[in-house]
Amino acid sequence: NAGVMQNPRHLVRRRGQEARLRCSPMKGHSHVYWYRQLPEEGLKFMVYLQKENIIDESGMPKERFSAEFPKEGPSILRIQQVVRGDSAAYFCASSNQETQYFGPGTRLLVL
Amino acid sequence: ILNVEQSPQSLHVQEGDSTNFTCSFPSSNFYALHWYRWETAKSPEALFVMTLNGDEKKKGRISATLNTKEGYSYLYIKGSQPEDSATYLCAFDTGNQFYFGTGTSLTVIP
Numbered sequence: 001n002a003g004v005m006q007n008p009r010h011l012v013r014r015r016g017q018e019a020r021l022r023c024s025p026m027k028g029h030s031h032v033y034w035y036r037q038l039p040e041e042g043l044k045f046m047v048y049l050q051k052e053n054i055i056d057e058s059g060m061p062k063e064r065f066s067a068e069f070p071k072e073g074p075s076i077l078r079i080q081q082v083v084r085g086d087s088a089a090y091f092c093a094s095s096n097q098e099t100q101y102f103g104p105g106t107r108l109l110v111l
Numbered sequence: 112i113l114n115v116e117q118s119p120q121s122l123h124v125q126e127g128d129s130t131n132f133t134c135s136f137p138s139s140n141f142y143a144l145h146w147y148r149w150e151t152a153k154s155p156e157a158l159f160v161m162t163l164n165g166d167e168k169k170k171g172r173i174s175a176t177l178n179t180k181e182g183y184s185y186l187y188i189k190g191s192q193p194e195d196s197a198t199y200l201c202a203f204d205t206g207n208q209f210y211f212g213t214g215t216s217l218t219v220i221p
Contacts, residue, residue, distance in 0.1 A: 001119055004154075033209070042213035043155075043200070056207050091154065100202075100209060102154035 004094050004103035012109045019079040021106045025094030032075040034067055034102060037089040049075060082110045113137055115203045117212035124191050132215040134201030138182040142206035146175055146186055148164045149198045191219040213220050
């Protein structure tokens with residue numbers, strides 16, 4: 001019974017490049033959440049998705065960030081034209097509508 | 112902006128001591144309160160989901176209580192062990208979003 005999977009676990013990008021972070025929810029879960037943990041800070045909500053729908057994106061920066069959860073395949077968090085301030089750990093969680101189960105995170109470093 | 116506060120920020124206890132810490136949250140828009148245990152270099156692990164005022168949940172030596180009217184939850188650890196060392200996060204659930212506190216970092220000294 002695989003848990004929530006995220007890849008890559010570590011990602012290094014130069015300023016201006018694109019970062020794509022993937023999240024495969026637990027089997028049977030159709031709700032996915034993305035969180036960001038900046039250095040020395042707690043987990044901050046970014047976006048809540050169900051299959052093919054964005055339910056709540058109130059925590060997403062207005063520019064450069066987008067997320068999707070297609071009918072088939074993993075959820076993708078996409079950051080275009082990365083800047084140094086995007087360096088953080090990005091966690092996704094999937095839900096059975098009772099609680100959220102977290103993936104191991106992707107640590108993004110922007111050089 | 113919803114404010115979820117946890118105290119203390121960090122705690123050092125001796126092995127065998129019992130300890131507790133607090134999560135404070137808004138008393139409106141409440142759907143559930145979650146506790147997570149987060150070890151370094153791992154992902155947060157769900158401990159409890161609490162929904163009803165007065166709820167008390169227990170898992171081994173760890174227990175939690177909930178007061179939705181005054182907006183707080185306590186997490187208790189009885190007879191702390193070194194393997195309990197971790198950051199304990201609470202999350203206020205509005206039904207749509209989780210708002211996390213910054214956590215209480217617990218170190219149990221052998």
